[in-house]
Amino acid sequence: MQKSxxxxxxxxxxxxCLLAxxxxxxxxxxxxxxxxxxxxxCFCYRQKMFCYLWVDKKSKRPYILFVEGKRLNHPELKSEGRARMKVLQIDPEIDMPIELIVLLLNNALDLYRKGIISVS
Known part of the structure; x- marks a missing residue:
């Protein structure tokens, strides 16, 4: 898909930051x-929505929104009043925490890979 x-x-x-x-x-x-x-x-794993990218209206910072965030436990993830989803805010002015991002993405993907969240 081309960049939107x-x-x-x-x-x-x-x-x-968003492109990275x-x-x-x-x-x-x-x-x-x-x-x-x-x-x-929106990013899907086997056609199932798994995360989104967006920019916070207040802070103007990018974030990754994990669809099944309630199943992920990490102090950097915030629910911000959401029941199901959690976000990881990214500060575009400093080096990206790539190891943390990769860890959280793979933790989220494992929910689908291991069948905790069913994919068709």
């Missing part, structure tokens, strides 16, 4: 696909 207007409309440093996050997410498994849902880049 979401990335191209974003201003620096968010644009570079996109590459990291897509690089975790060959069965991850990208689409757009609700105007946001």
């Amino acid at each position: 207007g979401f990335y191209l409309r974003s201003e620096e440093p968010n644009k570079s 996050l996109r590459d990291i997410i897509l690089g975790q498994d060959e069965e991850i696909t990208e689409t757009v849902k609700y105007g946001m880049p």
